[in-house]
Structure formats: C-alpha cells, structure tokens
Amino acid sequence: MPPSLTPAQASLVQTWIGDASPVADMSWNLxxxxxxxxxxxxxxIVKAAGPKAHHHLLREIAAHTGATGPLVEAGRTSRMLHADSDAGVIVLEYQDGVLVEGSPAEYAxxxxxxxxxxxxxxxxQAARLDDELEERENAKALAWLERPHRVSSDIAAEARRVLRAAPARPVRIVPTHGDWHPRNWLIDxxxxxxxxFGRFAWRPPQTDLARMDARQWLIAPGLEAAFFDGYGDDPRDDTWNLEKLRQAVGTAVWAHQVGDEAFEAQGHRMLAAALTAF
Known part of the structure; x- marks a missing residue:
C-alpha cells in the first residue's frame, strides 16, 4: 500500500486548496x-513525504524555489504553489501528459x-567551482558499498580500489535534476x-546524462546525438567514467534496499560496464 498523508499534512493541504476530489494516486510506494x-x-499535484523521503521533498522545494524558473516560463514543468518544509508537503500545478517511459516517445x-x-x-542558470565535491562523491559511493547489497565481492573490491585511488580536483557545478531520464518526463x-526534482542538487552537468547513457542510449545509440543536438555540446570530461561508476554503485545498492529487482539488475550491468574503463 502507498503511504498516506499525515493529519498535519492533510490539514495544510486543506488550508491551501480547500476541498479536493481525488483523480489518481500516482505514488511510487517509496x-x-x-x-x-x-x-x-x-x-x-499534492506531494507529501514520510520520514525516509523527507530529504527528497526538501530538494524538490529547493529546486522549485531557485532553479525551475526557466522551465516554468517555457511551460515545461510545474509551478510550485504551496510548500511547507517542516511538514514535508507541497502542492504543484498539474501538467497534462503521459510518462515518456513505456510510451512510443521513449525511443523517439x-x-x-x-x-x-x-x-x-x-x-x-549559474555555475561555480567546488573544490571538495569529487572527494565527497567518492566517499559517498564507498559508503554505499558498506550497506547491504548483492554486488559480488570481486566487483565490490575493484570498485573500492578505483574509488580510493581517484584523484580529487575542483569541478564546475550547476543546478542539476539528478534523475534525468524518461521516467521523469511527460509528453503531451x-x-x-x-x-x-527530488534529487535536485548542484553537481557537474555530466551527472544528468548517466541514466540515459546506461539504458536508452545503449538500446538506441542515435538518441545520444539527438540529445546533444538539443543540449548544444557535450559536457562530459575526464571524470565521466568515475561518475558512471559512482552512479552504478548507488543504483545497485539502493535498488536492492527498496526491493526493485529490475533496477538493481540495471545497476549491476552499469557496474560491470563502468569498471571496464579502469
């Protein structure tokens, strides 16, 4: 069963938008x-977080407060209408459309x-240098490997070796979505x-390419060229292989923890492919 709004969250939503009739429950059971x-x-759209997902809701609020403006103005994402960080609940404008993932548009x-x-x-929108991000991201990936997972001992050991040996240098960071792929796109x-925008953060721009690179671009390589035709250039640099390794580790371990076996299998494929670069 999906989680439900707490009484405090429900009270806030009632105060903000008055009586509301349900159309659909779009929860992901997470x-x-x-x-x-x-x-x-x-x-x-009403989004409310439980204790395990509260930080994602805070990231979404941060994104809508300071980063989604150009997309809202272009009519390409929702405007946030109400938010309460402490209660972990927001109200967004509804956007027409169906998920790109699983639709014919996924490979168009x-x-x-x-x-x-x-x-x-x-x-x-903005950019700055971060002297410590690479070190933090390597440490985060190593911490993932200390959690329960089903990564083989040999692959885990090799991933740890690469992550511990990786040099840390300043990187250019920008506002990023954090989960940019067809499951988070609508088409109308x-x-x-x-x-x-629950994984919004300041990161190197190439980090937003990893989800597509691990799936859709492998299945239909022409989609990569189409993406860069829209984006304008290729932001990947010499830390790209390391970034793919870190994202692979996080995917494999996180998906195991939430019981998403298909996504976990993708994480294992990502891990094996990423390590070939080292």
Whole structure:
C-alpha cells in the first residue's frame, strides 16, 4: 500500500486548496505520496513525504524555489504553489501528459532533442567551482558499498580500489535534476515536460546524462546525438567514467534496499560496464 498523508499534512493541504476530489494516486510506494486531485481552482499535484523521503521533498522545494524558473516560463514543468518544509508537503500545478517511459516517445529522437533543450535551460542558470565535491562523491559511493547489497565481492573490491585511488580536483557545478531520464518526463501533444526534482542538487552537468547513457542510449545509440543536438555540446570530461561508476554503485545498492529487482539488475550491468574503463 502507498503511504498516506499525515493529519498535519492533510490539514495544510486543506488550508491551501480547500476541498479536493481525488483523480489518481500516482505514488511510487517509496515513502512519498503523489496525488492528482481536482479543486475549485483547477487540477493540482499534492506531494507529501514520510520520514525516509523527507530529504527528497526538501530538494524538490529547493529546486522549485531557485532553479525551475526557466522551465516554468517555457511551460515545461510545474509551478510550485504551496510548500511547507517542516511538514514535508507541497502542492504543484498539474501538467497534462503521459510518462515518456513505456510510451512510443521513449525511443523517439525528438523526445531527446527536447530533453536536451530543457536540461540546458536548467544547467545554464549559474555555475561555480567546488573544490571538495569529487572527494565527497567518492566517499559517498564507498559508503554505499558498506550497506547491504548483492554486488559480488570481486566487483565490490575493484570498485573500492578505483574509488580510493581517484584523484580529487575542483569541478564546475550547476543546478542539476539528478534523475534525468524518461521516467521523469511527460509528453503531451509532442511537447516534453519535466517532473520530480527530488534529487535536485548542484553537481557537474555530466551527472544528468548517466541514466540515459546506461539504458536508452545503449538500446538506441542515435538518441545520444539527438540529445546533444538539443543540449548544444557535450559536457562530459575526464571524470565521466568515475561518475558512471559512482552512479552504478548507488543504483545497485539502493535498488536492492527498496526491493526493485529490475533496477538493481540495471545497476549491476552499469557496474560491470563502468569498471571496464579502469
């Protein structure tokens, strides 16, 4: 069963939007409620986090407070209408469309051209150097490997070796989505829109390419060129292989912890492929 709103969250939502009738429960059973509702003022999305997902809701609030403006202005993502960080609940405008993942648009070149254009809007807002991010990210990946997982001992040992030996240097960071791939895109009458900023953070721009690189671009390589046609250039640098390794570790371990066997299997494939570069 999906989680439900707490009484405090429900009270806030009632105060913000009044009476609302349910349209659909879009929750992913991961300690976050996502509800499509209809109100007197129009359709809305209500997102509420439980204790395990509260930090994701905070990231989403940060994204909508300071980074999604260009996408909102272009009509390519929701505007946040209400938010309470302490209660862990937000209300967003509803966006028409269906998920790109699993639809015919998932392997259409124009989808990726548009996705590249949208991601560039997000990335181009600001940039700065971070002297410590690489060290933090390597440490985070090593910490993932200390949690329960089903990565083979040989592969885990090799991943640890690479991560511990990786040099840390300053990197350019920008506002990133953190989970940029077809499961977080909608398509409506041919227009691609972005959803779910729960992994928003300042990171190197190449980090937003890893999900596509591990799946859709492997299956249909022409989609990569279409994406960069929209994005404008290729932001990958000499830390790209290390980034793919870190994301592979996080995917394999996290998916095991939440019981997503298909995503866990993808993580294992990502790990094996990433290590070949070292």
């Amino acid at each position: 300690d976050t409620v996502v509800l499509h509702v209809r109100t007197a003022a129009g359709e809305r 070149a124009d989808t990726y051209r548009q996705a590249g254009e949208l991601l560039r809007l997000l990335h181009d 009458q041919g227009r691609v829109r972005a959803i779910d």
